Amino acid sequence: MKNSVFPARPVMIGSEIYRNSRYGEGHPLSIERVTPVTDLTFLLGWADSQVFVDSPCATPEMISRYHDADYVAAVQHAEKYQSVPEYFRDRYNLGTHGNPIFPEVYTRPATAAGASILAGKMLSEQTEGIIYSIGGGTHHAQKAKASGFCFFNDIVLGILEMLDNGIERVLYVDLDAHHGDGVQDAFVDDDRVFTISIHEEGRWPRTGDLTDRSSGAARNLPVPKGFNDSELNEIILKAILPLGLRFRPEAIVIQMGCDGLADDPQSKLELSNLALWKALKHLTQLASRVLVVGGGGYNPWATARAWSGVWATLNNIDPVINLPLEATDVLKSLTWKHSRGRNPPQHWYYSIADKPNCGIVRDAILTIIEEVLK
Numbered sequence: 001m002k003n004s005v006f007p008a009r010p011v012m013i014g015s016e017i018y019r020n021s022r023y024g025e026g027h028p029l030s031i032e033r034v035t036p037v038t039d040l041t042f043l044l045g046w047a048d049s050q051v052f053v054d055s056p057c058a059t060p061e062m063i064s065r066y067h068d069a070d071y072v073a074a075v076q077h078a079e080k081y082q083s084v085p086e087y088f089r090d091r092y093n094l095g096t097h098g099n100p101i102f103p104e105v106y107t108r109p110a111t112a113a114g115a116s117i118l119a120g121k122m123l124s125e126q127t128e129g130i131i132y133s134i135g136g137g138t139h140h141a142q143k144a145k146a147s148g149f150c151f152f153n154d155i156v157l158g159i160l161e162m163l164d165n166g167i168e169r170v171l172y173v174d175l176d177a178h179h180g181d182g183v184q185d186a187f188v189d190d191d192r193v194f195t196i197s198i199h200e201e202g203r204w205p206r207t208g209d210l211t212d213r214s215s216g217a218a219r220n221l222p223v224p225k226g227f228n229d230s231e232l233n234e235i236i237l238k239a240i241l242p243l244g245l246r247f248r249p250e251a252i253v254i255q256m257g258c259d260g261l262a263d264d265p266q267s268k269l270e271l272s273n274l275a276l277w278k279a280l281k282h283l284t285q286l287a288s289r290v291l292v293v294g295g296g297g298y299n300p301w302a303t304a305r306a307w308s309g310v311w312a313t314l315n316n317i318d319p320v321i322n323l324p325l326e327a328t329d330v331l332k333s334l335t336w337k338h339s340r341g342r343n344p345p346q347h348w349y350y351s352i353a354d355k356p357n358c359g360i361v362r363d364a365i366l367t368i369i370e371e372v373l374k
Contacts, residue, residue: 176257
């Protein structure tokens with residue numbers, strides 16, 4: 001690193017708010033998935049207090065750098081009174097099934113926003129560095145509306161912090177099973193930001209078609225059901241890396257949503273976490289300043305294991321290991337009110353890495369690569 005602001009290793013930003021905060025009974029995000037990553041990585045000796053930063057909570061003024069002030073105030077109102085007037089619900093999509101009112105409905109997303117804003121500032125003060133904000137990745141939130149379990153768009157706020165502080169070209173790559181619509185929409189008229197989203201074809205929010213280039217500032221790769229490790233690798237090597245090299249970013253933001261894993265119930269994709277880590281390793285070579293955020297992930301075991309492996313990958317640590325007893329205890333403490341959580345397979349407890357799911361690269365994938373490079 002160029003000076004003492006960064007330690008010699010990547011920085012992890014997290015918060016204890018995620019340990020007990022839940023979206024409500026029956027909600028897909030009523031699981032613990034962020035703090036198990038810090039617990040596992042610390043227990044395994046992959047992280048320590050020297051590289052960990054406790055996330056600040058963004059103020060309303062900071063969040064209003066992108067979001068409408070009236071909308072931010074409405075989310076604060078929802079947390080204070082644990083209810084919203086019908087007007088707020090209809091206008092801002094607050095208090096709906098996907099975006100419920102829960103005790104930390106402002107504080108939790110504001111903490112994720114604070115982490116990404118801090119990361120953006122830290123990276124803009126350096127010529128190189130890697131920051132991992134585990135609780136970030138809320139890519140659906142719109143300027144004045146909650147969407148897809150996302151209340152504030154921490155990614156947009158982090159990128160804006162970079163741009164405000166002199167970084168001129170930011171590449172955004174979204175690996176979530178759902179289209180990164182909120183980030184694409186935020187920068188539709190800003191050629192300093194280039195967004196790329198790999199997501200399941202036809203999956204909610206049903207945007208991000210192959211021909212959608214958002215005024216030229218985006219590429220979208222909607223992939224078919226059964227998407228496997230070999231196909232993701234082909235897309236990364238043959239499409240994403242060439243597009244990234246063409247754009248020449250000064251910083252890259254990578255959304256590591258892991259709902260495309262075979263063990264996740266929210267998509268029909270069939271990736272192993274090995275494929276996500278391999279993609280990450282390639283993508284971090286595109287810029288000297290790297291911000292990695294979380295995102296989707298609705299199986300607590302699959303998510304905690306995948307995101308722990310993300311940290312290992314960023315530190316050039318091999319995550320393909322058998323876990324010691326203390327680490328298995330962390331995973332055994334997790335619960336999931338889903339049919340798949342009733343009798344978890346043993347590898348969810350005893351290993352970080354999945355078995356690879358390699359396969360044929362289908363013609364549909366080759367067509368996607370050809371189209372986005374045009």
